Amino acid sequence: MTRNSKLNTQPNIAAPDDFYAALIAAHEGLSDEDSAAYNARLILLLANHIGDRETLEDALALAKA
Numbered sequence: 001m002t003r004n005s006k007l008n009t010q011p012n013i014a015a016p017d018d019f020y021a022a023l024i025a026a027h028e029g030l031s032d033e034d035s036a037a038y039n040a041r042l043i044l045l046l047a048n049h050i051g052d053r054e055t056l057e058d059a060l061a062l063a064k065a
Contacts, residue, residue, distance in 0.1 A: 007058040 013019050027035045047056050 005058045006052060006055045007062065009062070 027038065030038060050056060050059075
């Protein structure tokens with residue numbers, strides 16, 4: 001993550017356990033390939049929603065670390 005990151009890494013999801021359960025449920029019945037494709041589409045939708053390139057690059061770096 002860069003020094004002046006806009007990325008919020010603090011807990012910020014209402015009812016995170018409920019969201020996690022919904023995420024897991026969304027993958028039920030999917031093959032590994034379909035699950036990976038679903039994740040890719042979800043990431044692209046959320047990245048588009050964020051829209052800020054610097055924030056997105058910070059997220060890429062943080063996820064890889």
